[in-house]
Amino acid sequence: MRVEFLSGNEAVAKAALDAGLKFYAGYPITPSSEIMHYLARELPKNGGMFIQSEDELAAINMVVGAALAGVKSMTATSGPGFSLMQEGLGYAVMVEAPIVIVNVMRAGPGTGQATKAAQGDVMQARWGRHGDQVVVVLAPSSPQEAYDLTVKAFEIAWGLRVPVVVLSDEFVGHGREVVEMPDKVKEPEPGWGSEDYSKPPFGSDDPRKPPPLPPLGEGYDLLITGSTHDEWGYRDVHSFETHFKLVKRLKEKVLGNIEKVFMYEYFGDDEADILIVAYGSMSRPARTAVRRLQAVGFSVGLLRLKTLWPMNYDALRSYVKDARVVIVPELNLGQVVYDVRIVASNDTVVVPINKVGGGVPIYACEIVEKAQKVWGEVLEEALQP
Amino acid sequence: MRCLRKHFSRKYLREEVLPTPFCPGCFNGVVMNAMFKAFEELGVERLKGYVFVSGIGCSSWIPSPHIKADTIHTLHGRAVAVATGVKLAKPNLNVIVIGGDGDLAAIGFNHLVHAARRNMDLLVILVNNLVYGMTRGQASPTTPEGMRTVTTPYGAYEPVMDVAELIARTNANYVARWCVANFNQLKNSIKEALSKHSRGFRFIEVIAPCITYVVRYEGKTPGQKIKELMKVCRSNTETPYGRIGILKAENKPGYLDRYFEYVRKATEGGKGE
Ligand SMILES: Cc1ncc(C[n+]2csc(CCOP(=O)(O)OP(=O)(O)O)c2C)c(N)n1
Ligand code: SF4
Numbered sequence: 001m002r003v004e005f006l007s008g009n010e011a012v013a014k015a016a017l018d019a020g021l022k023f024y025a026g027y028p029i030t031p032s033s034e035i036m037h038y039l040a041r042e043l044p045k046n047g048g049m050f051i052q053s054e055d056e057l058a059a060i061n062m063v064v065g066a067a068l069a070g071v072k073s074m075t076a077t078s079g080p081g082f083s084l085m086q087e088g089l090g091y092a093v094m095v096e097a098p099i100v101i102v103n104v105m106r107a108g109p110g111t112g113q114a115t116k117a118a119q120g121d122v123m124q125a126r127w128g129r130h131g132d133q134v135v136v137v138l139a140p141s142s143p144q145e146a147y148d149l150t151v152k153a154f155e156i157a158w159g160l161r162v163p164v165v166v167l168s169d170e171f172v173g174h175g176r177e178v179v180e181m182p183d184k185v186k187e188p189e190p191g192w193g194s195e196d197y198s199k200p201p202f203g204s205d206d207p208r209k210p211p212p213l214p215p216l217g218e219g220y221d222l223l224i225t226g227s228t229h230d231e232w233g234y235r236d237v238h239s240f241e242t243h244f245k246l247v248k249r250l251k252e253k254v255l256g257n258i259e260k261v262f263m264y265e266y267f268g269d270d271e272a273d274i275l276i277v278a279y280g281s282m283s284r285p286a287r288t289a290v291r292r293l294q295a296v297g298f299s300v301g302l303l304r305l306k307t308l309w310p311m312n313y314d315a316l317r318s319y320v321k322d323a324r325v326v327i328v329p330e331l332n333l334g335q336v337v338y339d340v341r342i343v344a345s346n347d348t349v350v351v352p353i354n355k356v357g358g359g360v361p362i363y364a365c366e367i368v369e370k371a372q373k374v375w376g377e378v379l380e381e382a383l384q385p
Numbered sequence: 386m387r388c389l390r391k392h393f394s395r396k397y398l399r400e401e402v403l404p405t406p407f408c409p410g411c412f413n414g415v416v417m418n419a420m421f422k423a424f425e426e427l428g429v430e431r432l433k434g435y436v437f438v439s440g441i442g443c444s445s446w447i448p449s450p451h452i453k454a455d456t457i458h459t460l461h462g463r464a465v466a467v468a469t470g471v472k473l474a475k476p477n478l479n480v481i482v483i484g485g486d487g488d489l490a491a492i493g494f495n496h497l498v499h500a501a502r503r504n505m506d507l508l509v510i511l512v513n514n515l516v517y518g519m520t521r522g523q524a525s526p527t528t529p530e531g532m533r534t535v536t537t538p539y540g541a542y543e544p545v546m547d548v549a550e551l552i553a554r555t556n557a558n559y560v561a562r563w564c565v566a567n568f569n570q571l572k573n574s575i576k577e578a579l580s581k582h583s584r585g586f587r588f589i590e591v592i593a594p595c596i597t598y599v600v601r602y603e604g605k606t607p608g609q610k611i612k613e614l615m616k617v618c619r620s621n622t623e624t625p626y627g628r629i630g631i632l633k634a635e636n637k638p639g640y641l642d643r644y645f646e647y648v649r650k651a652t653e654g655g656k657g658e
């Protein structure tokens with residue numbers, strides 16, 4: 001076990017190296033740049049390649065090229081850079097390139113507030129590309145989790161041949177805490193270790209099983225295209241069958257493995273009256289709020305989402321159904337609250353708490369006050385004759 | 386007929402995808418042929434170890450799906466970036482980019498010029514057909530002034546971009562420009578760029594006017610156009626398409642040479658920063 005005092009950004013970089021990262025391309029942007037700085041120092045000394053690309057379009061496409069060549073690769077960015085990467089991310093979905101993209105969220109839209117934390121890119125991470133597709137989105141809440149989830153991101157990306165977005169935020173990225181790391185991380189393997197290169201590289205009888213990714217240069221004559229293709233990569237830009245089969249498989253590949261990709265943690269009372277659903281940095285004040293509310297006798301719990309996409313609505317529903325009040329604190333104008341509304345019954349009171357800008361967090365006391373106020377209203381209503 | 390031998394280029398092709406989808410007479414076939422002839426003369430029997438990367442456009446279909454090798458058909462404009470990733474991840478692979486004037490000179494020019502500046506170890510072949518062929522003949526940065534296209538119905542009025550000259554002004558090792566009529570010179574350039582000048586950035590522009598949206602619009606046949614280009618495109622002459630010939634042939638260390646030198650410094654020096 002190694003123990004170090006790290007920022008979330010450093011933890012991401014360290015985790016990537018531990019998971020076997022050998023290629024990094026990126027373009028400087030606050031508040032993600034420390035990831036790049038760390039890797040610029042370490043990768044060349046560790047047999048890896050580091051390149052400062054000319055822009056984010058280049059970064060993501062270089063990373064896709066390196067991943068297709070069979071090398072663990074990653075890029076990191078923030079808001080505007082993440083917007084520029086969307087087309088490349090969709091391409092990675094289509095060619096099933098196992099890449100990891102870190103987005104350290106800052107306040108947008110536009111250039112917004114470059115140095116200030118936000119959680120406004122959840123919907124973009126999920127849906128930012130044209131066409132139907134699923135990527136995996138993980139949201140760390142601490143430097144420790146930035147480390148753990150980055151390792152996990154490589155595991156999922158290579159296990160399923162799917163791009164994974166690590167959706168960090170400025171508080172996590174620049175926050176500094178003690179991080180415990182295992183002495184050695186098992187390098188994530190393609191297809192969770194079962195690759196058969198005689199099988200088609202873009203098709204699979206079992207949609208839950210990703211096709212193998214044979215290495216370039218070994219004589220497999222790989223035919224890779226971002227256009228609609230059959231299981232051997234032959235382009236077919238006309239037929240309904242080929243397209244429908246492909247996009248459905250790409251979706252089912254991820255959703256069929258939801259138990260491997262969907263991660264969360266519950267903290268608090270069983271079947272709590274008041275449930276807080278939070279993620280990333282804002283799950284930290286939420287946890288404090290739970291303790292404070294418990295101390296004054298409330299039945300309360302925190303459902304902390306580590307995976308933001310794909311959403312396991314059954315799991316979410318199983319927690320929401322017992323609650324009378326669900327509070328969703330987010331550093332945005334309301335995004336994950338929509339998931340809660342999807343699963344909440346008509347009797348459940350869903351209460352968003354939204355703030356963003358200036359590097360101002362949602363304080364635990366604000367969550368506590370809101371919970372007490374809403375609970376009071378619920379009781380009052382229940383006591384009405 | 387037993388007396389007919391299979392064309393030599395068939396060994397480089399995925400025969401199952403033939404015929405190509407190109408318009409009859411399209412000069413993409415000439416570029417393909419010159420490239421295959423170069424491989425043949427270099428004694429390359431099988432394209433193992435070569436990776437062809439292309440973007441979106443008619444010319445991007447030259448490698449994908451036709452060439453029997455690893456081929457990556459990327460987004461519009463991003464071929465050079467993907468190729469860079471492949472090359473840096475697997476330095477022993479030979480990475481070749483083929484793309485159009487829209488792909489490499491418009492939407493993807495930033496990657497092109499930076500790869501050239503870095504002297505990235507890639508061969509890039511620009512098939513300059515003077516328009517956006519695939520999307521039905523709109524003007525491109527290389528459309529000659531006065532030419533009528535669907536987006537310049539009264540004649541193109543923006544000055545032309547001379548891509549080869551621009552790339553020659555960077556740190557690129559090798560830059561040449563030929564017309565499809567210069568078949569042998571083109572083939573020899575490709576050979577050179579894969580042998581004598583096999584490191585750093587190599588860029589070959591081929592003037593190959595789109596048959597459907599340029600040549601036919603001019604009321605000419607492909608044959609007439611080739612004859613015209615034969616007269617115009619002589620080595621070391623100025624033409625309406627810019628200077629023809631080898632514009633630059635050097636052998637400076639490529640990106641990877643420099644990177645490995647940098648790595649040596651990093652590992653010896655220790656700390657960094
Ligand atoms: C981002 C994006 N914008 C636009 C297009 C549409 N598009 C496809 S090919 C093309 C132009 C192709 O021109 P060129 O690169 O010169 O290739 P050619 O077909 O002439 O060989 C365009 C604009 C696209 N595929 N992607
Ligand atoms: S449109 Fe032009 S470039 Fe495209 S295939 Fe036809 S002739 Fe060739």
Ligand SMILES: [Mg+2]
Nearest residue numbers: 485486516518
């Ligand atoms: Mg063109």
